[in-house]
Amino acid sequence: MDTKILLPEDRIPKQWYNIIPDMPGPLAPVIHPGTLQPVTPDDLLPLFPIGLIEQEVSPNRWIDIPDEVRDIYRLWRPSPLFRAHRLEKALGTPAKIYYKYEGGSPAGSHKPNTAIPQAYYNKIAGTKRIASETGAGQWGSSIALACQMFGLECTVYMVKVSFNQKPYRKSMMQLWGAEVIASPSDRTNAGRAILAEHPDSNGSLGIAISEAVEDAATREDTRYALGSVLNHVCLHQTIIGLEAKEQLAIAGDYPDVVIGCHGGGSNFAGIGFPFVADKANGKNIRIVAMEPTSCPTLTKGVYEFDYGDTAKMAPISKMYTLGHDFMPPGIHAGGLRYHGASPLVSQLVHAGVVEALAVPQNACFEAAVLFSKSEGIIPAPESSHAIRGAIDEALKAKEEGKERVILFNLSGHGHVDMTAYDAYFSGKLEDYEYPEEAIKESLTHLPKVSF
Amino acid sequence: MDTKILLPEDRIPKQWYNIIPDMPGPLAPVIHPGTLQPVTPDDLLPLFPIGLIEQEVSPNRWIDIPDEVRDIYRLWRPSPLFRAHRLEKALGTPAKIYYKYEGGSPAGSHKPNTAIPQAYYNKIAGTKRIASETGAGQWGSSIALACQMFGLECTVYMVKVSFNQKPYRKSMMQLWGAEVIASPSDRTNAGRAILAEHPDSNGSLGIAISEAVEDAATREDTRYALGSVLNHVCLHQTIIGLEAKEQLAIAGDYPDVVIGCHGGGSNFAGIGFPFVADKANGKNIRIVAMEPTSCPTLTKGVYEFDYGDTAKMAPISKMYTLGHDFMPPGIHAGGLRYHGASPLVSQLVHAGVVEALAVPQNACFEAAVLFSKSEGIIPAPESSHAIRGAIDEALKAKEEGKERVILFNLSGHGHVDMTAYDAYFSGKLEDYEYPEEAIKESLTHLPKVSF
CATH class of the missing domain: 3.40.50.1100 (Rossmann fold)
Incomplete structure (x- = not known):
């Protein structure tokens, strides 16, 4: 046995399985934090490329995996x-x-399974740069690898306590060409606001997300990437x-x-x-x-x-x-x-x-x-x-x-x-x-x- | 492509290739450090089990890999x-x-390829415990894993500078059940002699080898294991x-x-x-x-x-x-x-x-x-x-x-x-x-x- x-390799699946049509009932809407009204796909365009926004709400049970993504999966x-x-x-x-x-x-880890397609859909949508956040670094290292593979720039806001205490994954990100910023940082309004109040802040995943989202939302060439939840x-x-x-x-x-x-x-x-x-x-x-x-x-x-x-x-x-x-x-x-x-x-x-x-x-x-x-x-x-x-x-x-x-x-x-x-x-x-x-x-x- | x-798994080789019969000329003898005369297999019995001593000098081009070893190779x-x-x-x-x-x-790393058979041949020869040394820890972690798989005790003398500066591989050894000793230690004459002269010695691979060899040579239940060279x-x-x-x-x-x-x-x-x-x-x-x-x-x-x-x-x-x-x-x-x-x-x-x-x-x-x-x-x-x-x-x-x-x-x-x-x-x-x-x-x- x-x-x-x-x-x-030829048995790498050719399609992902989308559970949305098989869910027990309709999905609840996603709500805009400012308006408290349901978000539209247009609301998400400053943050995500259209290919990923479509997948976020797709009614199709099977979604083709692009050849360019399967080619990297082969590694x-x-x-x-x-x-x-x-x-x-x-x-x-x-x-x-x-x-x-x-x-x-x-x-x-499993994180590159999504980092690779996220970088791919950004690449074909014309994104030049991805901003993201990471806690201990599993996700940050994966999105850095993916950006490297598709020739995208990558900035990762890394929770400061991990930045200082978990240097190995920070080094991986740098090896794969990413810029790694200890969060809270002085690069964003969100970061500066925290630092003004708590100069010694160790950071948190919540703060790092805010910094990465702000970075992406305020730069035309940049989109945001998230490693879970969505x-x-x-x-x-x-x-x-x-x-x-x-x-x-x-x-x-x-x-x-x-x-x-x-x-x-x-x-x-x-x-x-x-x-x-x-x-x-x-x-x-x-x-x-x-x-x-x-x-x-x-x-x-x-x-x-x-x-x-x-x-x-x-x-x-x-x-x-x-x-x-x-x-x-x-x-x-x-x-x-x-x-x-x-x-x-x-x-x-x-x-x-x-x-x-x-x-x-x-x-x-x-x-x-x-x-x-x-x-x-x-x-x-x-x-x-x-x-x-x-x-x-x-x-x-x-x-x-x-x-x-x-x-x-x-x-x-x-x-x-x-x-x-x-x-x-x-x-x-x-x-x-x-x-x-x-x-x-x-x-x-x-x-x-x-x- | x-x-x-x-x-x-069924294509895991069933035999190792022994290069000795294909060498360009006879092997030089191995010399005893005390007598300066060629060692005999008997000289090596306090250090190695008979199965490994036989392999050290075998004239056979192909040597069977035991099923118990192939089973672990499958991992x-x-x-x-x-x-x-x-x-x-x-x-x-x-x-x-x-x-x-x-x-x-x-x-x-590749080190378990030999750690596993070394532990196996010790196990069937009745060895209860293996003493070895490690520098940065690649070999030490592999012999610890191998001893764990065959239920042998394992003590690894780890060069002190690595013991202090490279804690990750030390932790792997401990996870796999090995005792890890910073070398030079007070456990051996070799270690005590160094410490007496240089109490702050950072250790070296040469010293750690001496400690492990002494440990094995002076305990009936213990043999020595080396991760390269032989x-x-x-x-x-x-x-x-x-x-x-x-x-x-x-x-x-x-x-x-x-x-x-x-x-x-x-x-x-x-x-x-x-x-x-x-x-x-x-x-x-x-x-x-x-x-x-x-x-x-x-x-x-x-x-x-x-x-x-x-x-x-x-x-x-x-x-x-x-x-x-x-x-x-x-x-x-x-x-x-x-x-x-x-x-x-x-x-x-x-x-x-x-x-x-x-x-x-x-x-x-x-x-x-x-x-x-x-x-x-x-x-x-x-x-x-x-x-x-x-x-x-x-x-x-x-x-x-x-x-x-x-x-x-x-x-x-x-x-x-x-x-x-x-x-x-x-x-x-x-x-x-x-x-x-x-x-x-x-x-x-x-x-x-x-x-």
């Missing part, structure tokens, strides 16, 4: 699907565990699940449960959405989003309209939210620290199609260590949440004495996150209590919108 | 062979450039070149030139030795070892008997050497800072079968950056030497207007070496002059041996 199921796609024989044995479970591994991309980002990531389905078919299996970690929603959508389609067609399958207890958007948030950013400059979406000014504790899975969630994932959770579970970080690192000792690969802290979910499912199967096919997405490697493992081993990781009071307070600040 | 040539092997379409285009060369990518292993290490790495040959055949190509970087010789042997066999059979092919000008063992050293370590505790081999007490400047390609070389590679260079070239580090980083911007993958600083060689060959082909097929080994990724790239971009990398005086001095200390 093989350990990996590989596909040749690491199709990604391997692994059968976790050694982990199964370590757990003594009758379950079959499969994982799709996205850490083999040049940036080490519909077109989820669309591009479905290549993960589409490949996994084909690989599982080769193995003669179909999952009983599909698991992804959840921050903004992109890697979860990537592995999960192609299976949501099957569920809508009557398949008996569970699809589970794993999030951190310290930032429990899907499990403890409300399903309401809220701003995408702290500074209230980004569009308002109907989604699960902890409130746009909720500041999650500083866990190591930086990519999962977002107050909101993909509107598509949110609607699926609200409709009961997708389950959500929250797990504390020590339990996730425990799972990641067991995984590494069995399978070798060292997971990113974000991905460890999916591993925790998969292991718990496998242990349940063992308890019940039942076979079960489990599929999870291993969204990235952890080679540049080893300080997080050090903290775990030294017993210095806190399992934050569910921050009930902070969330309650933050939820009183939601915008007054009803559509 | 595909970007990657993949092989299914990342066969490794992909890439055609560097984008790099070729960036260079405007008529040459075809192929690279074998070994950075997809759990440890991020014949059995080169043997295990030939899986790289064997796979590459099969993949090139699928592409319908055969290389005019094969290139690997060279430190102790293991990754070079891996890509090169299977082609040396063809050359011996009349194929017109060049095989080139790339080394740093700061540690120019093959190009500026002498082909003489010398100690494998600084402390003169390791066996004496006939090899190219800069002298066992030569201390190379602190370049970023830590894996290439070794005073000696694999005796097998040395003999091939001496016989004119293999060419050697030395390149300065700035030129290597320049090549690595061009490579990353074209192909995505960020190379380890060691591997950048092979890239420099490949690019120079491709540029020569362009100048001459000739097609040429170039194959090189991309032995590891550079995600944990980004500080080296930072130093390059900030103009802080020195191109060390060839350290002629230091080498001349060191070469006066060779042992008096002639066989």
Whole structure:
């Protein structure tokens, strides 16, 4: 029995799967933060190229992947699907565990799956430069790589605390030709306003988004790029699940449960959405989003309209939210620290199609260590949440004495996150209590919108 | 035209290629550092299990790979062979450039190819614990992984300056269950002697080797493991070149030139030795070892008997050497800072079968950056030497207007070496002059041996 199921390059999917026509009901409108009225595609043109705006609202179930994008995907796609024989044995479970591994991309995560097409649609629309933001740097390094591949300039506003403390991903961005600015910066009104009030500000993802959006909105040659949350980002990531389905078919299996970690929603959508389609067609399958207890958007948030950013400059979406000014504790899975969630994932959770579970970080690192000792690969802290979910499912199967096919997405490697493992081993990781009071307070600040 | 040539798992080679019967002449004996007489297999039993000692001197051209080893190889092997379409285009060369990518292993380099069989042969010989040393940590992390897979304890003596300055690979070793000791340590006589004289010693690979050898030699349950130089290490790495040959055949190509970087010789042997066999059979092919000008063992050293370590505790081999007490400047390609070389590679260079070239580090980083911007993958600083060689060959082909097929080994990724790239971009990398005086001095200390 093989350990990996590989596909040749000509089996890289030719189309992405767009879940919009298969959603349980119409999408809520996206609201302009200034007018509090639904945005039109025209409102978005200063920020996004037309190709991506069309995808954001497309009613077509299948959307062609341009050859230029598939050609770059070839550098690491199709990604391997692994059968976790050694982990199964370590757990003594009758379950079959499969994982799709996205850490083999040049940036080490799934993020280039959407960075590449985003750069492509900008390139053909005449964009010369992309402005974006990044927290720990997974997304920033991916958009830098993508801009390099299409000859676009790239400026990344990087949250200052990460800029200073996580130099490796900053260096990757610079290697791929991007300009990296510590945020808050004096380059934007948003940044200068923060610095005037808090000269020593460490920054936040919300502030960095505001800076990148302002940069793009105020320069004719520049557009904005976001690495998660939006519909077109989820669309591009479905290549993960589409490949996994084909690989599982080769193995003669179909999952009983599909698991992804959840921050903004992109890697979860990537592995999960192609299976949501099957569920809508009557398949008996569970699809589970794993999030951190310290930032429990899907499990403890409300399903309401809220701003995408702290500074209230980004569009308002109907989604699960902890409130746009909720500041999650500083866990190591930086990519999962977002107050909101993909509107598509949110609607699926609200409709009961997708389950959500929250797990504390020590339990996730425990799972990641067991995984590494069995399978070798060292997971990113974000991905460890999916591993925790998969292991718990496998242990349940063992308890019940039942076979079960489990599929999870291993969204990235952890080679540049080893300080997080050090903290775990030294017993210095806190399992934050569910921050009930902070969330309650933050939820009183939601915008007054009803559509 | 595909970007990657993949092989299914059942095409993982079933045998390693042993170059010993195809060498141009008999091997020089290995000399005992105490008696100055040739070592016998019995002399090596306190350090190595019998399976590896047999491989060290085997006259058989093909040696079976145990199923237990192939099963673990499946986690990342066969490794992909890439055609560097984008790099070729960036260079405007008529040459075809192929690279074998070994950075997809759990440890991020080619080192697990030998760590896994070394742990296996120890396991079946009843070894309970392995002691080894590491500089920057590529080898240490790989032997830790391998011991984890076979349930062996593992202690790694890590050069103190790296222990303090390169925490990421130390953390990987700990994650895979190894005990990591900063060397010099108070655990061994060798370490205590150094500390008594130099309490603030930063350590060196030579000292760390002495500590690990002493640890293994003085404990019945413990054996020693080395990540390069030795014949059995080169043997295990030939899986790289064997796979590459099969993949090139699928592409319908055969290389005019094969290139690997060279430190102790293991990754070079891996890509090169299977082609040396063809050359011996009349194929017109060049095989080139790339080394740093700061540690120019093959190009500026002498082909003489010398100690494998600084402390003169390791066996004496006939090899190219800069002298066992030569201390190379602190370049970023830590894996290439070794005073000696694999005796097998040395003999091939001496016989004119293999060419050697030395390149300065700035030129290597320049090549690595061009490579990353074209192909995505960020190379380890060691591997950048092979890239420099490949690019120079491709540029020569362009100048001459000739097609040429170039194959090189991309032995590891550079995600944990980004500080080296930072130093390059900030103009802080020195191109060390060839350290002629230091080498001349060191070469006066060779042992008096002639066989």
